[in-house]
Amino acid sequence: MIKVVLSMLLVLVAVSSTMVKPEKNTPRRGKRVPQTLSRGWGDQLVWAQTYEEALFWSRARRKPLMVIFHLEDCPHSAALKKTFAESNEIQKILDDDFIVLNLMYETTDINLSPDGKYVPRILFVDPSMTVRADIVGPYSNRIYAYEKSDIGTLLSNMEQAKKFVKSEL
Amino acid sequence: MIKVVLSMLLVLVAVSSTMVKPEKNTPRRGKRVPQTLSRGWGDQLVWAQTYEEALFWSRARRKPLMVIFHLEDCPHSAALKKTFAESNEIQKILDDDFIVLNLMYETTDINLSPDGKYVPRILFVDPSMTVRADIVGPYSNRIYAYEKSDIGTLLSNMEQAKKFVKSEL
Numbered sequence: 001m002i003k004v005v006l007s008m009l010l011v012l013v014a015v016s017s018t019m020v021k022p023e024k025n026t027p028r029r030g031k032r033v034p035q036t037l038s039r040g041w042g043d044q045l046v047w048a049q050t051y052e053e054a055l056f057w058s059r060a061r062r063k064p065l066m067v068i069f070h071l072e073d074c075p076h077s078a079a080l081k082k083t084f085a086e087s088n089e090i091q092k093i094l095d096d097d098f099i100v101l102n103l104m105y106e107t108t109d110i111n112l113s114p115d116g117k118y119v120p121r122i123l124f125v126d127p128s129m130t131v132r133a134d135i136v137g138p139y140s141n142r143i144y145a146y147e148k149s150d151i152g153t154l155l156s157n158m159e160q161a162k163k164f165v166k167s168e169l
Numbered sequence: 170m171i172k173v174v175l176s177m178l179l180v181l182v183a184v185s186s187t188m189v190k191p192e193k194n195t196p197r198r199g200k201r202v203p204q205t206l207s208r209g210w211g212d213q214l215v216w217a218q219t220y221e222e223a224l225f226w227s228r229a230r231r232k233p234l235m236v237i238f239h240l241e242d243c244p245h246s247a248a249l250k251k252t253f254a255e256s257n258e259i260q261k262i263l264d265d266d267f268i269v270l271n272l273m274y275e276t277t278d279i280n281l282s283p284d285g286k287y288v289p290r291i292l293f294v295d296p297s298m299t300v301r302a303d304i305v306g307p308y309s310n311r312i313y314a315y316e317k318s319d320i321g322t323l324l325s326n327m328e329q330a331k332k333f334v335k336s337e338l
Contacts (some may be wrong), residue, residue: 034205034212043203050219053274105222108277 039082041102058127064161065125067112068102074122077120083148093158100133115129121145135160209250210271211260223270227296233330234294236281237271246289252317262327290314293330304329
């Protein structure tokens, strides 16, 4: 009898795990996987949708804003994204101290492209809405670009971004 | 004995459904559910992230753009969203013929608030980047507002939006 119970239990476990799988990846209506705002840059972070939204949050919560420009079919963006998402240190600091926004299309604000429009590039914005053009990566031609090996530079730049330009906030 | 088996099965069902719940909602890293761009307005649609992106797609694909302004804690937005997402007719037409964007924060473009900023409101934009201020809902005070009972009006407005203002496109 114990065997019967065990086999019934096994069948039930198998059935329930089979039934659950499609639910995890399939939206309720339709066949496409819903697009996420994180786009792989950190699923557990709370991402702003637009620059306007990000500026609002940055001011309201007195946190600096990190804006990432990237493209899905750019290998440099993809390599940086992987290292970025897998760095617990970066993810933890962003979650605690930053407002985050990732964009695949440029905004109309020219202050977000001080040395041109390219990907990947990362800019910081002060809660006073000042773009921190002084916080740059290690490359002289595209000064807001980072490679996957530049996570250390990015981390120290994040620390710099946390020291606000205008302390009267 | 049958009683024993049944109760064991019941316990297992209860345990497995408890165990399964977190898996469905937990992203690979971290504990939060990844934010989606659809926000419940239609998971199978391809949503633009920003107004700039939406305008780019609208021009490139020669499709009119629908912009929905809403708030998560607004009961009128929630009621409209439910009917909107459950209307196969609306979802099908949007998927085939429109670029879609839903926003919880206002843009800096004043053309998207011809009679003020309120939610829910729906505006259409031509592929020529002209905001179709002529396509209005049934209310005289907030002319771009729709209630959940106004799906018929919305559908006929969508048909109107598909007739471009500038045919030289």
